[in-house]
Amino acid sequence: MGTINIQQISSMNITYSHFSFDYFLESTARAGFKSFEFWAGYPHFCNYDTNVSGLRKIRNKIEKSGLRPTCLTGEQAAYAVNMAARDTELRRASIGYFQKLISQAAELGIPKYLMSIGWGCYDEPLEESWKRGCDSGEQVLKTAEEAGVKILWEVMPSYTTNHINGLESAKRIIRDLDSDYSAVCVDTCAIAVAKDETTLAPYLRELGDKVSHIHLIDGAPDGWLAWGDGTQNLEQHLRDLAGNNYAGDITLEISPSYEDPEDAYVRSLKKLNEYLPYSTGQEV
Numbered sequence: 001m002g003t004i005n006i007q008q009i010s011s012m013n014i015t016y017s018h019f020s021f022d023y024f025l026e027s028t029a030r031a032g033f034k035s036f037e038f039w040a041g042y043p044h045f046c047n048y049d050t051n052v053s054g055l056r057k058i059r060n061k062i063e064k065s066g067l068r069p070t071c072l073t074g075e076q077a078a079y080a081v082n083m084a085a086r087d088t089e090l091r092r093a094s095i096g097y098f099q100k101l102i103s104q105a106a107e108l109g110i111p112k113y114l115m116s117i118g119w120g121c122y123d124e125p126l127e128e129s130w131k132r133g134c135d136s137g138e139q140v141l142k143t144a145e146e147a148g149v150k151i152l153w154e155v156m157p158s159y160t161t162n163h164i165n166g167l168e169s170a171k172r173i174i175r176d177l178d179s180d181y182s183a184v185c186v187d188t189c190a191i192a193v194a195k196d197e198t199t200l201a202p203y204l205r206e207l208g209d210k211v212s213h214i215h216l217i218d219g220a221p222d223g224w225l226a227w228g229d230g231t232q233n234l235e236q237h238l239r240d241l242a243g244n245n246y247a248g249d250i251t252l253e254i255s256p257s258y259e260d261p262e263d264a265y266v267r268s269l270k271k272l273n274e275y276l277p278y279s280t281g282q283e284v
Contacts (some may be wrong), residue, residue, distance in 0.1 A: 002022065002245035003279040004238050008032060009216075009272060010070050013160065014039035015254045015261040021045070023059075025065040027262045031183040035068040037251040038110060040101055041075035047101050055107050062108070063126040070249040071152065071213060072105040074098065076087055077160075083140070084118030084133035095136050095158065106147040112143035113144065114185050117173065119161035126162060133163055134176050144181045150187040153177070154273075156201075157222060158191050166194040167202055174210050183212035186239050187253070188237055191196040200237055204244035213243065215253040216270075224255040227265035227271035234271065238278040 002255050011033045017022040021044040028036055040047060045058060062069055073079075074097070082096040098115055105113045118135045120129020137153075144151045153173045158165040164173050172237065186203045203212055216237060218230035227234060241250075260265040 001280050002242045003277050004242050004246070004248060004250070005277045006269075006273065008248070008250045009033070009247055009269070009276075010035040010037050010251045011016055011265050012037040012039055012107060012251050013044055014041065014073075015256050015258060015264065017041065017044075017256040019261070021061065021252050025061060025067060028067060028265070029065060031262055031265045033067065033265070035249070037071045037073055037114075037249075038062075038069045038108075039075065039255070039270045040104075041072050041079075044119065047074065047097070049105055050224055055129050056102060057106060059108050061158070069108065069253070071114050072108065072110045073114040074101040076115060077254060082118040083116075083136035083253050084120050084129045086121065086124075086129075087134075091136060092131065095139050100142045101150050102140065102144050102147055102151075105149045110149070112150045112152055112183075114158055114213065115140070116154055116161055117163055119163055122162060125209055130163060131215075137173075137177050141182060145146060145179060148181075150181050150183055150212060151177075151179075152183050154185045154215075155187055155190050155194075157190045159193070160190075165190070166196040167191075167206065167218055168196055170203065174207065185213035187215035188232060189215070189219040189222035189224050192232065193221055194236050200240035201244065204240060204246060211246070212248050214246070214248065214250045215254050216250050224253055225264075226254050227252070227268040229264075235275060235278075238275055240282050242278050243280045 011028045013024045085091045085093045117133030216228045218232045220227040220230040
């Protein structure tokens, strides 16, 4: 079976959303990380006002830091974007927003882009909003294929979206948006409150290498907490990952509610290092 190593573990700058990007890079290196998931949101990077020279400056900063950006993740909660919206203009603008970010990921040398197909109003038939989301997703996926950037459809909590919020919907999006550039990110806080499977193992077994990214976070059961601040079973998560030969990137997507994000990451790494490297001799 596989082994989960510390080299797979990344930080994420969303936790530092009230700090400068320069501070984040310095803090992440100081905490002991070698890589990070790049949240594209203000004040670090906002694609509304970032031109080519701005991208070059950001890329130079990242390269100078020595850190590897694993994935670009555009802000899609605080900003008014929804690819499944009923409103035609909002949907069109949302598609353009994500297409631009995917192109920017390629320019930054980042191989993956994480997003969702949006959400529908809960008082309309699910199939209608799902179809709108997938129609939009096809356009975004075409841009990703041309740019050579893999799309990660994130499994999110059911109170955030009525679309990709569990194992069955994750399998469905892979069927409906079938491409070598279409994959899934599984979030341990999201699946903790899912209506079907609540552990990583079924996702890894049934989706195989279509699971290309993991958000590994503590929670009670959700909350996106530093490890040790919640009630999730870290060893079980690591057992599921190793037992299914997972070899991809793993992000600690800790909430920006922490006033001292570096402390939250240092404590999380300390907890992980109690187990890593983690191997198991059997499939799970």
